[in-house]
Amino acid sequence: MQRITIAIDDELAGELDGFMQETGATSRSEAIRDLVRRGLSARPDGPAQAPCFGIISCAIDQSVRNLAARVPQGRLDRHDQTISALSVPLDHTTSIDVTVMRGWVGDISAYAQALFLERGVMHGALSLIPVAEDSAHHVHNQGPPHEHTHPRVKSGF
Template sequence: MQRTTIAIDDDLAAQLDAYMQATGAMSRSEAIRDLIRRGLSARPDGPAEARCFAVISCTIDQSVRNLASRVPQGRLDRHDQTISALSVPIDHRSSIDVTVMRGSVGDVSTYAEALFLERGVMHGTLSLIPVAEDSAHHVHNQGPAHEHTHLHIKSSF
């Protein structure tokens, strides 16, 4: 672990202390590491070929022509990348949609950006979680050992 010294003004320090209290962080260092990880993972700037999980959220105006059918069709078109989808009705016209996908940064970012540009889609947010994949040969519970892949969350791309 590397040591970094930073200077922050009193107001920002007070906000950091409030964040620590709200999240249960045990030290300013822990709180700053958490904030840096969140800030870096929220930016879709990983290499286009890097593997990731993505959480795509937005609001959908269901009354916009064909949007209520185009959004689910877009997920079906990417059935190999879509892990889960949730649509929460807010009122008679609007819903919050959340989709969890896996794939390359380039693929999921392209999908999310195209979705956010649709008329009737607002408040779009893309959150990327970098992962690495490796193969392991071992036993789960009982039976012979076998090889399969494991995903591991990485701290950055």
């Protein structure tokens, strides 16, 4: 067994202690191991090269140095995958950010996991929607028919 050291704020430590009481964990280490296992088992599944839409949400502490600039820059760096982004201020330093992306499972998952590891990013969640690309040849509004693709939501990867 490996020993690691982590630092958490008092509020989160209190929540961890509450989790221990609810679950019957006998130590913080046992509780953290349980939470890590749950987190790892809840990772989105899907082949790395499967097409998908990804919805990434998290709370961001805008007061953390350069984080308010790095998060939007990360989306700009992926402008070909980013469909939409929303930032909702909660108080003077915290916002909820939601990003909708389109691409491959591996790329979107890697971006989300890197974001969630940033200091000042909390409560990160990734939801993946599997899609297939269907080609269609028809008219939208006016003009001649043309071929293009539509995403079709699938029931699973």
